[in-house]
Amino acid sequence: MFAWHKIKKIKKTVALRKNSFRLFLQVGVYIFIYYVAISLTQIYEHTEKICSRVLRIPGRTALHRDWTPFSSFNLSDYIQKFEESSLLVPSGLCEKHSLVTIFVTSPVNGFRQRQRIRKSWGNTSNFNYPAFFKMHGHLKGFYYPPSKNRMVLYGKYLSAKEETLRASVRVVFIVGRHQRTTLNNRATIRKLRKESDIYNDVIQEDFVDTFNNLTLKSVMALKHFNKKCFDTSAYFLKADDDSFVNVPNLIHILLGGTLPAYKPHHKMQIRLTATSGVFLGHELSDIKPIRQMCNKFHVPQYIYPEAVFPRYLSGSGYLMSRDVARQLYEAAWHTEIIPLEDVFITGLCSLNAKLNPVHSPLFSLRKVQDLCDFRENIVQHFFKDPNKKREWHNMTNNQIKCK
Numbered sequence: 001m002f003a004w005h006k007i008k009k010i011k012k013t014v015a016l017r018k019n020s021f022r023l024f025l026q027v028g029v030y031i032f033i034y035y036v037a038i039s040l041t042q043i044y045e046h047t048e049k050i051c052s053r054v055l056r057i058p059g060r061t062a063l064h065r066d067w068t069p070f071s072s073f074n075l076s077d078y079i080q081k082f083e084e085s086s087l088l089v090p091s092g093l094c095e096k097h098s099l100v101t102i103f104v105t106s107p108v109n110g111f112r113q114r115q116r117i118r119k120s121w122g123n124t125s126n127f128n129y130p131a132f133f134k135m136h137g138h139l140k141g142f143y144y145p146p147s148k149n150r151m152v153l154y155g156k157y158l159s160a161k162e163e164t165l166r167a168s169v170r171v172v173f174i175v176g177r178h179q180r181t182t183l184n185n186r187a188t189i190r191k192l193r194k195e196s197d198i199y200n201d202v203i204q205e206d207f208v209d210t211f212n213n214l215t216l217k218s219v220m221a222l223k224h225f226n227k228k229c230f231d232t233s234a235y236f237l238k239a240d241d242d243s244f245v246n247v248p249n250l251i252h253i254l255l256g257g258t259l260p261a262y263k264p265h266h267k268m269q270i271r272l273t274a275t276s277g278v279f280l281g282h283e284l285s286d287i288k289p290i291r292q293m294c295n296k297f298h299v300p301q302y303i304y305p306e307a308v309f310p311r312y313l314s315g316s317g318y319l320m321s322r323d324v325a326r327q328l329y330e331a332a333w334h335t336e337i338i339p340l341e342d343v344f345i346t347g348l349c350s351l352n353a354k355l356n357p358v359h360s361p362l363f364s365l366r367k368v369q370d371l372c373d374f375r376e377n378i379v380q381h382f383f384k385d386p387n388k389k390r391e392w393h394n395m396t397n398n399q400i401k402c403k
């Protein structure tokens with residue numbers, strides 16, 4: 001008897017080997033394809049230039065990544081006008097009076113940047129009006145002090161006097177939620193809850209937190225202001241989380257003072273006398289929508305067909321009196337959504353409400369040259385530097401003077 005079964009066995013193992021080799025190859029190919037796909041999407045997300053070279057899609061017909069022609073552009077499909085919908089809200093939000101309530105839009109996992117703000121300009125118990133004299137006191141006589149009228153008018157927001165004067169200013173962060181609840185995201189949520197327990201300054205809203213949903217976030221800020229802060233706050237300020245808000249300067253301006261004219265353009269400063277209809281920021285005009293698909297700011301024609309945007313204020317920071325905040329919130333319900341929040345709120349809604357946004361040179365978009373840029377403005381764009389700690393140190397170091 002020849003060992004037939006042995007031959008069969010050998011044949012079997014050869015076949016098995018062949019099979020497993022094929023399987024191995026297939027898995028390898030799948031993994032390879034997977035990584036290529038991942039890197040392609042990463043390239044697509046992170047490098048607009050490569051993207052626009054590879055995907056030469058004509059801008060006019062290009063689809064927006066998140067807002068397709070089938071999306072609803074009606075706010076009421078995303079936000080409820082009056083009903084509470086927040087996942088997290090600071091307890092007692094706006095129960096106390098604040099001269100101004102500052103809403104900082106922040107991504108749900110933006111822990112580090114929020115902490116930076118809390119430790120620097122956002123600590124309004126530390127960085128309050130007395131710091132004004134540290135920064136500018138040596139130029140007394142070269143700027144207008146607060147006006148008496150406004151000091152009386154806003155008396156309920158103020159305490160102490162002269163160089164120890166303080167104003168109540170509230171800073172809150174507004175974040176969205178994750179698309180999916182993965183394990184990783186659950187950890188983030190736990191961290192966020194803890195953060196909120198400690199600092200009581202986080203509003204979390206029930207919509208997906210993406211760049212293209214920033215419009216919903218800003219409308220949410222207006223909603224909270226109108227619902228909870230309207231009777232207790234005189235002003236609303238929206239800031240990006242990479243903006244630096246010079247709170248002492250802000251208080252000084254709201255009380256009717258001016259800053260020393262450090263730079264020629266500072267001479268354009270106005271002394272605030274109005275208490276309603278105030279709507280200030282860095283004006284942008286004649287801005288054309290970007291029609292390239294790969295650009296972060298892409299706005300296709302089906303979202304906004306006109307050739308230019310109406311005049312608007314940069315989203316890095318805009319300030320308004322409470323009546324303006326109310327009118328903008330009302331107008332938002334009759335204005336079609338566009339993914340750029342500043343164009344939407346300060347351009348389109350403002351146009352619908354027949355409001356007048358005004359340029360102020362104190363809202364700076366220029367690149368930061370030195371710490372004086374932080375001292376000489378109300379809002380300075382781009383506070384996101386590794387040197388931040390030292391910058392902050394210098395900021396409040398009254399040995400260092402700006403000219």
Ligand SMILES: *[C@@H]1O[C@H](CO)[C@@H](O)[C@H](O)[C@H]1NC(C)=O
Nearest residue numbers: 118119120123124125126127
């Ligand atoms: C804010 O400043 C006060 C007074 O200097 C300090 O006690 C407090 O710890 C600071 N808060 C944060 C979050 O750094």
Ligand SMILES: *[C@@H]1O[C@H](CO)[C@@H](O)[C@H](O)[C@H]1NC(C)=O
Nearest residue numbers: 066067206207208210212213
């Ligand atoms: C914005 O949020 C809504 C509601 O959560 C969600 O359905 C939508 O996909 C989000 N849009 C973008 C552009 O992320």
Ligand SMILES: *[C@@H]1O[C@H](CO)[C@@H](O)[C@H](O)[C@H]1NC(C)=O
Nearest residue numbers: 073074075076333334335336
């Ligand atoms: C959104 O829908 C509501 C109710 O259906 C309507 O009153 C409102 O005018 C719509 N808004 C826009 C911008 O079309």
Ligand SMILES: *[C@@H]1O[C@H](CO)[C@@H](O)[C@H](O)[C@H]1NC(C)=O
Nearest residue numbers: 370371387390391392394400
């Ligand atoms: C802070 O001040 C020190 C000493 O005056 C200076 O050397 C340093 O460059 C300053 N840093 C920043 C970020 O302005």
